[in-house]
Amino acid sequence: MEDFLEQMAEIMEVDSVNPSDELSSFEAWDSLTTLSIIALADDEYQVSLTNAEIADAKTIDGLKELILKKQDA
Amino acid sequence: MHKNFLDFSNKTILITGAASGIGKATALYLSSLNAKLLLLDLNEKALKETCSACNGSCDVLVIDLSDIHGIKNALSEKIKVFGALDGMVHVAGIPYISPLKTLNLDTVDKVLKVNTVAALELAKVFTKHKMHNTENPSIVFISSVYALVGSAANVAYAMSKSALHGITKSLAVELAPKRIRVNCVAPGFINTKMLDEVSGSFDGEYNERLSRLHPLGLGEAEDIAYGITYLLSDMSRWVTGSILSVDGGFTAQ
Numbered sequence: 001m002e003d004f005l006e007q008m009a010e011i012m013e014v015d016s017v018n019p020s021d022e023l024s025s026f027e028a029w030d031s032l033t034t035l036s037i038i039a040l041a042d043d044e045y046q047v048s049l050t051n052a053e054i055a056d057a058k059t060i061d062g063l064k065e066l067i068l069k070k071q072d073a
Numbered sequence: 074m075h076k077n078f079l080d081f082s083n084k085t086i087l088i089t090g091a092a093s094g095i096g097k098a099t100a101l102y103l104s105s106l107n108a109k110l111l112l113l114d115l116n117e118k119a120l121k122e123t124c125s126a127c128n129g130s131c132d133v134l135v136i137d138l139s140d141i142h143g144i145k146n147a148l149s150e151k152i153k154v155f156g157a158l159d160g161m162v163h164v165a166g167i168p169y170i171s172p173l174k175t176l177n178l179d180t181v182d183k184v185l186k187v188n189t190v191a192a193l194e195l196a197k198v199f200t201k202h203k204m205h206n207t208e209n210p211s212i213v214f215i216s217s218v219y220a221l222v223g224s225a226a227n228v229a230y231a232m233s234k235s236a237l238h239g240i241t242k243s244l245a246v247e248l249a250p251k252r253i254r255v256n257c258v259a260p261g262f263i264n265t266k267m268l269d270e271v272s273g274s275f276d277g278e279y280n281e282r283l284s285r286l287h288p289l290g291l292g293e294a295e296d297i298a299y300g301i302t303y304l305l306s307d308m309s310r311w312v313t314g315s316i317l318s319v320d321g322g323f324t325a326q
Contacts, residue, residue, distance in 0.1 A: 011174065032172050035226045039171035043180055051279075 001064060007044070008060055011036045019061035023054070041067055078308035081108035085158050085206070086305060087148075088112055089138065089195065090165030092119035095215065095260065098294035099162060099301050104128050106302070111155050113138075113148075114165065138165055138191040139183050148198045157206045160305040161199050162213040163192045166233075172226045181229045188233035192240060200253060207252065213304045214241055214257040215297070216316070218323045221259055234259075238316055245314030254313040256304045261320025263292040288322035296321075 009017045013028040023029060034054055041049045047070035057063040086103055090096035091112035097119075100112055104127035112127075114120040117135045124131045134151045136143060152158060166188045169180055192214050199205050199212060219227050220234035241257040248255055262283055284291050300319040303309055318324050 032225060035170060036172045036175040039175040039177075039226075043171070043175070043177040 001045070001068070004064055004067075005060070007040060008063070011040065017060050019059065019064070021060045022058060023060065023063065024058075037063070041070075045071060047071055076307065078306045079106050079302070081106040081306070084160060084305070085109040085111070085156055087152075087158050087161040087195075087199070089161075089163045089191070090114060091123050091133075092116040093123075094164070095263070095294045095297045095301075096162075096164035097123045099164060099298040100124075100127055100131075102295060102298040102302060103305075104131065109156070111151065111158070139186045141186055141190055141194055144191060144194045145198055148195070149201070149204065152198070152204050157204060158199060159206050159209070160211040160213070161195060162215070162301050162305065163195055164215050164301075165191070166215065169229045170226050171229065173228060176229060181232075184229050184233050185236075188230075189236045189240070192237060196240075196244060196255070200248060200251065205253070209307050209310050210251075210253045211305050211309070212244070212248075212253060212255045213301050214255075215301075216257050216259045218259060218261050218318070218320050221316075221318070221324050241316065242314045249313060254304075254309070256309070256312060256315045256317065258297060258300045258304065258317050258319055259324075260297045260300075261287050261292055261318075261323040263294055263297060286323055286326075287320065288325065290321060292319070292321050 005017055009015060011033060012026040034051055037054055038049050041047050045067050047067055053066060057066045081103055086108050088096050088100050088110060091100045092114035100110055100123050104110060107129060109130040110127060111132055111134060112120055112124055113134045113136065115137050120133050120135060124133050132155055134147065136147050167184055169184045196212055214237045216234040216237045219231045220238055237257055241255050244255040297319050300317050304317065
């Protein structure tokens with residue numbers, strides 16, 4: 001997941017993101033952004049995420065952990 | 074005395090995507106009308122289950138429709154043994170929910186291959202000499218309400234399905250001299266595995282909103298099978314180039 005932070009920055013429409021950044025703190029945070037994360041996780045990491053799981057992940061790092069956990073499952 | 078148009082005992086029909094959802098419902102319904110069926114899908118196990126649930130004559134062809142160049146030989150060889158077709162319906166399709174910014178072009182390519190380009194290749198085989206019977210042959214494609222109206226995060230799927238409308242109308246004109254009819258069903262949302270997989274990503278509120286978009290509520294796979302059956306039957310013998318909305322009123326609003 002080397003490019004994860006870069007990919008998240010692109011989705012959030014900012015230059016860069018930090019692992020501790022809260023997902024809901026980004027200006028671009030809306031339902032389409034959630035769909036972008038779902039599409040990214042599916043295409044790049046072959047895991048299926050739900051709206052609720054993404055909301056529960058809370059931060060960029062939380063989201064990364066969620067994807068890693070699902071990949072291992 | 075009018076002919077019983079729901080007697081399919083003299084008809085041989087190819088159904089793609091027959092392992093589940095609309096394809097399976099269409100196979101089971103046409104089988105109940107005594108049609109002879111050639112069922113096609115990638116999922117061998119589920120396809121064989123559909124086949125064994127059908128009455129009478131039924132055979133399967135397991136191929137991956139995203140392998141565009143493999144369709145012609147595999148299907149032609151099968152039809153030579155199975156017998157010429159009276160109708161074909163291309164139900165197989167893959168969904169792709171992604172906003173523009175995360176659109177993956179490899180996935181777009183696969184969606185287009187299965188949903189759209191395979192439709193052309195299947196039609197090409199169907200229209201070849203000796204591959205179809207000459208009395209009222211009928212081709213049916215399956216598009217979507219999202220080929221008719223817009224929806225966020227659906228651009229690639231919409232592209233693949235709206236292209237089928239162009240294909241339907243062009244082929245209807247091109248194939249009319251051969252008396253081959255070409256039509257398309259544009260379904261609304263129905264309760265299928267594909268919807269479960271897609272809507273599993275959303276919350277209950279989304280699903281309620283989806284239901285409200287259909288004045289008659291969400292449909293069942295059989296509702297689409299009935300529309301397909303009409304277009305395959307001789308009852309629609311003067312219908313070609315049409316897009317039949319079977320959507321519980323979704324696009325009426």
